[in-house]
Amino acid sequence: xxxxxxxxxxxxxxxxxxxxxxxxxxxxxxxxxxxxxxxxxxxxxxxxxxxxxxxxxxxxxxxxxxxxxxxxxxxxxxxxxxxxxxxxxxxxxxxxxxxxxxxxxxxxxxxxxxxxxxxxxxxxxxxxxxxxxxxxxxxxxxxxxxxxxxxxxxxxxxxxxxxxxxxxxxxxxxxx
Amino acid sequence: xxxxxxxxxxxxxxxxxxxxxxxxxxxxxxxxxxxxxxxxxxxxxxxxxxxxxxxxxxxxxxxxxxxxxxx
Numbered sequence: 001x002x003x004x005x006x007x008x009x010x011x012x013x014x015x016x017x018x019x020x021x022x023x024x025x026x027x028x029x030x031x032x033x034x035x036x037x038x039x040x041x042x043x044x045x046x047x048x049x050x051x052x053x054x055x056x057x058x059x060x061x062x063x064x065x066x067x068x069x070x071x072x073x074x075x076x077x078x079x080x081x082x083x084x085x086x087x088x089x090x091x092x093x094x095x096x097x098x099x100x101x102x103x104x105x106x107x108x109x110x111x112x113x114x115x116x117x118x119x120x121x122x123x124x125x126x127x128x129x130x131x132x133x134x135x136x137x138x139x140x141x142x143x144x145x146x147x148x149x150x151x152x153x154x155x156x157x158x159x160x161x162x163x164x165x166x167x168x169x170x171x172x173x174x175x176x
Numbered sequence: 177x178x179x180x181x182x183x184x185x186x187x188x189x190x191x192x193x194x195x196x197x198x199x200x201x202x203x204x205x206x207x208x209x210x211x212x213x214x215x216x217x218x219x220x221x222x223x224x225x226x227x228x229x230x231x232x233x234x235x236x237x238x239x240x241x242x243x244x245x246x247x
Contacts, residue, residue, distance in 0.1 A: 175218035176207040 008084050015081050022074045030063040048126040065121040072111035079104040101159035108152030116145045180240045181214045201226040
């Protein structure tokens with residue numbers, strides 16, 4: 001498939017829509033839980049008594065642990081946006097694009113970790129005010145928790161490929 | 177590097193200007209200058225062929241192997 005301006009524009013639309021979804025969802029969930037649960041219920045919070053019984057610091061901490069993976073995902077989307085700008089400028093093969101690929105891969109790895117640990121931290125926060133014996137440390141592993149590893153590792157491999165290809169190009173440029 | 181480029185010697189022998197040779201080979205004078213000073217990592221067979229054709233010489237007249245005495 002050829003890279004045309006329309007492809008890039010379409011990709012940017014997808015990035016913007018994804019960014020809105022990623023940023024709005026956790027903010028909305030914690031700012032106005034009553035209206036948010038009409039569209040999608042967070043099982044963990046409802047399972048542990050809902051938003052009503054939470055004290056202010058639990059709201060803040062709950063928001064942080066829920067929003068952190070989303071913030072990392074948003075950062076990764078911003079990096080993909082930066083890549084589209086580099087492609088537009090014809091700089092898809094220079095050190096800047098290599099750096100963005102590498103950073104994107106690392107951010108996605110952090111996202112996978114944060115997204116996996118987020119329910120654990122949330123349950124800790126939600127049960128912190130309960131009496132002794134009722135506080136919980138729950139850790140779960142599902143295959144879908146690690147789906148993010150695929151784009152993360154792909155981005156890191158692409159960064160490595162760009163680095164090697166640039167080194168090879170530079171070497172070939174020294175052959176007359 | 178133990179490979180020495182003797183192109184400048186051949187050019188002087190044949191009384192050929194670098195500019196003319198560069199034009200014949202199809203490379204820039206800057207790259208030819210780098211080749212003469214041995215500051216390139218390699219020479220394409222096509223470039224070597226064009227040099228030998230223009231200067232009526234053999235690759236061995238241009239590239240000399242001189243073993244490194246410290247190696």
